[in-house]
Amino acid sequence: MSWEKTIRERRSIRKFNSDPVTEEQIAALFREAEGLCPYDGRARWRYLYAGTEEARRRLADYLLEKVLDSKMARLVPGKLIEVYRKRFMEAQANVVVIAEKDNDPSKHDENYGTVCRILQNAQLLGWKRKLGMIWVTESYIQNETFFARIGLQANERFVGVLQIGHFDKTPKGKSRTPAERFWTDGGERPNRSGEIRPDTRELVLELLNHAVWAPNHGLREPWRFHYRSGDAVRGLQTGTAEARELLIVTNKQESDELKRNENLAATFCLVQNFKLLGEERGLTGKVVYPEWMRDREACQRLGIPDKERAAAVVEIVRGPESKQTSRASAEASPRWSLL
Ligand SMILES: Cc1cc2nc3c(=O)[nH]c(=O)nc-3n(C[C@H](O)[C@H](O)[C@H](O)COP(=O)(O)O)c2cc1C
Structure with a gap:
């Protein structure tokens, strides 16, 4: 399946x-x-x-x-x-x-x-x-x-x-809101050097529309998506040199700690869905938590609304640069004990 x-x-x-x-x-x-x-x-x-x-x-x-x-x-x-x-x-x-x-x-x-x-x-x-x-x-x-x-x-x-x-x-599944409703992009379009593949944005949106079927308590759909590429992300430290396209996944601000954690957990389920879906479609999504995602000014520069907090950043790499996700930890034995 x-x-x-x-x-x-x-x-x-x-x-x-x-x-x-x-x-x-x-x-x-x-x-x-x-x-x-x-x-x-x-x-x-x-x-x-x-x-x-x-x-x-x-x-x-x-x-x-x-x-x-x-x-x-x-x-x-x-x-x-x-x-x-x-x-x-x-x-x-x-x-x-x-x-x-x-x-x-x-x-x-x-x-x-x-x-x-x-x-x-x-x-x-x-x-x-x-x-x-x-x-x-x-x-x-x-x-x-x-x-x-x-x-x-x-x-x-x-x-x-x-x-x-x-x-x-x-x-029966309860319907989900289309990802487009929760989406912003920087309006960048492919540049002459071919750094940004024209169809990546569409593929990211398509994958997100499947990923939104993540479990989320109270069907709060706490996630928001900000796709940034080109000049907007140049110079941002993220970890992978090739990544010129970023999907910044945020949550609405939430003062109740329990709800905040539930929202974050649901958002990470969505991020994992996105990553698995990407692997099926030749898109590598590397999940990172850079320091700048907690920096208000950096987020403002990226056009992330004040009422949102970044949960994770997904670096997107496509085409021949795509690397297979390492299975390094597959052998690791989880820390498992009996209650
Ligand atoms: C972090 C998290 C916490 C949840 N906590 C509860 C819970 O305490 N009780 C419950 O009935 N469902 C809980 N759920 C399940 C959600 O209510 C469920 O995902 C949502 O109703 C959507 O249904 P679906 O998972 O069948 O798509 C939780 C889901 C997540 C991701």
């Missing part, structure tokens, strides 16, 4: 059947997901797996502990709590995902961005194998009690729980 078809057809699954899923299967899936997202150095994230009935019950208890302890519990009928517990226990496999924080803002963004992109790979690879998933980040689970139970350290951040299982029914 092509990435295009998988990306468009994948749905978040919230109702699982009881067909078995093994830890080996899921660990192998995550190794493959990491292999599709090469990174430098060691993994700066880890996974906690809950698959046995006992571990799943424990995870459900941890997820609900704060709700049960709080004043809210008196307002939430016992039956409803049981519905939640059942829902949390239904998925045969669960992966709690934790990323490292970093004092260096580029590394901090990159750690979170990379693990979110790996989770999107896992969702897509799972879909190809008829495994459904839901990425859970509900506000009522994000509290100190739950974080203490999963052993979250001060230098770590919670990314989410990925619930995984087989399923009987595929929910």
Whole structure:
């Protein structure tokens, strides 16, 4: 199945059947997901797996502990709590995902961005194998009690729980807004030296219109796209000398930290979709987090609206210069332990 078809057809699954899923299967899936997202150095994230009935019950208890302890519990009928517990226990496999924080803002963004992109790979690879998933980040689970139970350290951040299982029914997809609505370009056109291929802009837009089928909580579609090329990007440090075309992917500013993280995570899923789609169409997209993307003046010069924050920059390389994405980290073993 092509990435295009998988990306468009994948749905978040919230109702699982009881067909078995093994830890080996899921660990192998995550190794493959990491292999599709090469990174430098060691993994700066880890996974906690809950698959046995006992571990799943424990995870459900941890997820609900704060709700049960709080004043809210008196307002939430016992039956409803049981519905939640059942829902949390239904998925045969669960992966709690934790990323490292970093004092260096580029590394901090990159750690979170990379693990979110790996989770999107896992969702897509799972879909190809008829495994459904839901990425859970509900506000009522994000509290100190739950974080203490999963052993979250001060230098770590919670990314989410990925619930995984087989399923009987595929929910209908909710339509996405065309990428053009969220798009600006600098108006540059191909120059005589042939630095910019005339059809790249169109291809980028075409790929984005598939990439917008990324999961995103509350269907907030938090992404915005700014395509810049030619003189506008000359001299900007990005990492790859050949890249003369950049796709700057931004988010609307968001003051609520939880929503901000969900928006960022969804945007990284979209970026990973774009990268996979590009590989199918001879376009190499290198995801980078340069310092200037956090610099207000540099962003203003690029015409990025004040109300937006850059999530990542994708350097676009086409034609003979295109390099195959390295699979260097495919052999790396994810940091995997049992909950
Ligand atoms: C970072 C992230 C967090 C999410 N958190 C939740 C969640 O807590 N509960 C939930 O039901 N769905 C969650 N979702 C799934 C979205 O609601 C779902 O992607 C969206 O409704 C679009 O549906 P689709 O994935 O089937 O295209 C999350 C998705 C992402 C990417």
